[in-house]
Amino acid sequence: MAHLYLKEEHEIFRKSLRKFLEKEAYPFYDQWEEERMIPREFWLKMGEQGFLCPDVDEKYGGSGVDWGFSVVINEEIERVGSSMVGVALHNDIVIPYITAYGTEEQKQRWLPRCTTGEIITAIAMTEPGTGSDLANIKTTARLEGDHYIVNGQKTFITNGIQSDLVIVACKTDPDAVPKHKGVSLLVIERDHPGFSRGRKLNKVGLHSQDTAELIFEDCRVPKENLIGEEGKGFIYLMEKLQQERLLVAIAAQVASEEMLRMTIEYVKSREAFGKPISQFQNTQFKIAEMATDIEMGRAFLDQLILDHINGRDIVTKVSMAKFKLTDIAKQIAAECMQLHGGYGYMEEYEIARRYRDIPVSSIYAGTNEIMKTIIAKNLGL
Structure with missing residues (x-):
């Protein structure tokens, strides 16, 4: 059936993407499943061809196109296999937090390398004791001078092993009433002291999509890495x-x-x-x-x-x-x-x-x- 939101340019884009995936993804997907990882080289190739973050503004390295192009990408990578979900998460779940709530400095610092695949992103909400009840997360972020000190643990994090930039839901005000008003979003980067990976989780399915535990032990995060306003994370x-x-x-x-x-x-x-x-x-x-x-x-x-x-x-x-x-x-x-x-x-x-x-x-x-x-x-x- 004809899709209501797609025009000729979307279908031209789909043909180009499908041709790319037939060369760079389909032949290797079984191998990725066995190795339990999609290689970073694939991300870089996706970025080089303009298949990452297409709706990001051109001044940050994107194509500035409508979300229909993202739909095409998500449909075609799902046809390859469900373990490609990490690409969808990067393009259409994590990056929108930066484009919608990030400062101009944050956008310039992160978005260009997100569009090239040099930066792989993740979002960390779920904890060992908290899933759907996000207002009750236990990870804390205490502001000391120019840094937040983050302590806690996250689990089931998509792109958890390879991620270079993680948006972390944490409590900047553990005593807030109601509880959800104490939640903030912090960007924690690979090289921040006190940030480490736990286990690479062994799942029933989605074998090549890396899922991991993330650990924060007195992790020092510059206060400039706060997304939006403190207490607005929920x-x-x-x-x-x-x-x-x-x-x-x-x-x-x-x-x-x-x-x-x-x-x-x-x-x-x-x-x-x-x-x-x-x-x-x-x-x-x-x-x-x-x-x-x-x-x-x-x-x-x-x-x-x-x-x-x-x-x-x-x-x-x-x-x-x-x-x-x-x-x-x-x-x-x-x-x-x-x-x-x-x-x-x-x-x-x-x-x-x-x-x-x-x-x-x-x-x-x-x-x-x-x-x-x-x-x-x-x-x-």
Whole structure:
């Protein structure tokens, strides 16, 4: 179906990106999965071709284009594999905090190298004892002279090992009432004293996407690295979570489309009882059900993307899309693996990897249970 927000220039861009990925990503993706890391060289190549932070203003090294180009990037990297999510996080989750709330000095200092891939970014919200309840984070940042002294630990951090710049949610006022007014955002860089990496976490899926623990022990951070105003961090996080959850919905939708495509190809070629299994009624009904869910999901998602590009407040509908499309993707992963039979459980078949990668999408960026809570609240319940 035609996307409501895409024009000819977006499709030209898509062809260029797809050609790049066919050369630089698809042939190496299995190797990256085995090595549990996407190499920095790939990030630099993405930056060199203009595929990082395309909506950043030209004076900071970006292309200054509309967010439709970011959507194209997110769709195409998801087609390669879900472990490419770190690129989406860099482009469309972390960088917007700097472009929206950063000072001119901060933008000039960081953004140009973010667009080239020289700087890889991360955002650190989750802690060992705190996930969706961000107001209760324990990491503290105490101002002493010209530096904040940061103490605490973060976990499940995407790009955690390779990141050069991490936006860290911390408590600058642990006694604030209500608690969320004590949250601030600090940029902590690789070379700051007291900043170290913990374990590189061994996940069920998303194997080549590095996820890590981050540790701050009397970490000295220049006060110039505060993003926006002190005590406004929780508000900034809430304002940007709409786009983050929309990205998760986009990835889930594309994953569903890819799983259906590969399964249709498989059932047409696989024979049982003397005929392709695509000719069995059960197979046809399962495929028909999945195709219907996918088409309905795409129509809803495309309208949301258009509304988001136009600056509309779509928090309720984004919460709906995030929970529903990730749930549908999990169901489709299970159905498609079943239709692959025993081969679907083999590592050389992509459906096995998709089956592992999909479930976490209903957990990160706010669990699907949190999404339902948001929906219910906004419906006046």
